[in-house]
Amino acid sequence: MPELLAPAGDFEKLEFAFLYGADAVYFGGQNYSLRANAKNFSNEEIKSATQYAHKLNKKVYVTVNIVFHNADLKGIDEYLIYLDKINVDGIIASDILIIKRVKKLGLKLHLCLSTQASVLNKKAVDFWKKLGVKRIVLAREASRKEIKLIKERGIEVETFIHGAMCTSFSGKCVLSNYMTLRDSNRGGCAQICRWNFLIDGKPDLTIMPKDLNMLPFIKDEIDLKIDSFKIEGRMRSIYYVATVILCYRRIIDAAIKDELTIGLEKYYLNILNRCANRESTPQFYDKLPGVNEQYFDGRIEVSNQDFLGLVIDYDEVNKLAIVESRNYFKIGDEVQFFGPDMETFNYKINKIYNDDFEEIEASRHPKKIVKIPINKRLSKNTMMRIKAFDKNDFL
Template identity: 50%
Template structure:
């Protein structure tokens, strides 16, 4: 049995916070009403933050609040009351990047401070500096190799958090002004419009360069699933999943897979075997290919799509279970994608094996029999023989697309 690292998941709103924790995350990170990135995510109000933190603490889990924008003068003046308000909600830490936020939080509050990946920390001297400033944990830049991470852990007695899964930035995280120039949206203030993923024509001396496809700077995603045992042995404190803008289906699927791999390895390290089936499950919620990016010390063209790509769209997620009556075996379901009578589906949840069934009878809200469920968030009832629970999810049965 090995000590388990923390599994840290994104929470774009209260629903995703609950889903992430129920599906196996040990902690979540989320933004409050100010001073965070992801301006386009539905950030939490103070009331929602309080509810989310209380919910997590009841499960003996943690919530970290991001306060990591690039700070301007006006915001610096407004910071202390905001920090005090956040402190009163009792989160387990704040995630910050600006030195002034670090200094003020450590001087004027009892908040635990984690250094955001926005600081692009890649070396042990910087880690040592922040350690002596009083920072409890450093979220390393995604550009660290495993040797970099191991050396930092060896040299500096500070908690280390690393990204293990999710989207990459073509620049050091957020240190990019493409979005500002082309769409007037500031990547360092949560407004990134993902210009690097756009298609571009290449010009040379004003002439379009002939190419089979348009040019893009788009990075492939990161996935370190198969390296988790090595990373656990290295002594990394926390494994972070990217994606505060992602759906509840994405969060539930990715959290469950990483939860299983961490538990399987830590519970039985000697007999652990990597299960490629989990990659297949992860691919179902991906809209880009995934690679190990910088972890193996190689950063070449295999980490990006320079010659265009197709974003995969995903209609796997069919419905969310709202309620289940164990007497009648009837599940109340909220629709998320089109499905119909005769479809073979799987129901998955945090506390039971995946259950496969063929949809037979579907009843609408008036208890009328229907054949198809086509309306977004339509409420229907299905016969489900296995006992399922609120927050379980229905997806098409996995078929091998390799």
């Protein structure tokens, strides 16, 4: 069974990732991590996160994956020793100095080589393995054939299965540095590959890839005995984390039981694409990506307001879901409730009460607490979204 590895931009996202089915999460500390714009975790929070995960029998991996400049070396030993001491389950690094220092310091940290290292062949794997690397996070450019050969090397293999793609090989791009002086290899990527380039007398050049989704090949990757399936997106919302993790949890479980049908795949694909506001494809796994794997009309993401509310409690006596609103909804709306311990179900809202138990027509303000009569008991942290797709239509 492959590990389902989720992004956790902060502690709340970590909790939702675990709740919705992740086996492990990855996140960065305040320094040395490639998502400098995420909230990231203080040392104390890393410790709490590790303890929290271990109580659930789950794992945490800490990214220490910047490409270091001379001045960044200060304090790194203390940080690595700290991570080792609090028993994080692994670190994800791209710079050889981290691998070497961990060995030199005699730490037991499980070393994962970041995708920044762009590993695509067995001999590169052997190089890193000899240095003590236990897991390789493969380049997102790796094809099935390349993955299969590398897996035969007797090393843990982690592959990305969902999320945004870089246009370049990871680590092989400094467009952001050139345009904005924000260092992409030290956490400041300004995503220049999503901008339009002008060419004289021709249409704008766009090089933006669609997202990655490995949905059609999950079973195949399970058969290849991939050790960890990684979801990209430390900057994403709890709604995104919950939705994507739950979809893949169910896809993986169904694939293992040989119950993943084309209909189910289509259903989940629709949900995943809508949640990200972008289209997605398997990218490099089965072919060299072409026209269909890119966007050519600039940035086409249209933000939707699908996430309507978060169930924060359930009133057993009055059969009411207590919901913290996230987006506008009103009486008559067709919604869906989904969560980790239940089947997603459709619901037409026929009454909404405010805090004072007065009937209201609509919930108009984010974070407003409202009550919705519903006979089914709902767990805390169940989510309510716009009903965009009905599973039954795909079965």
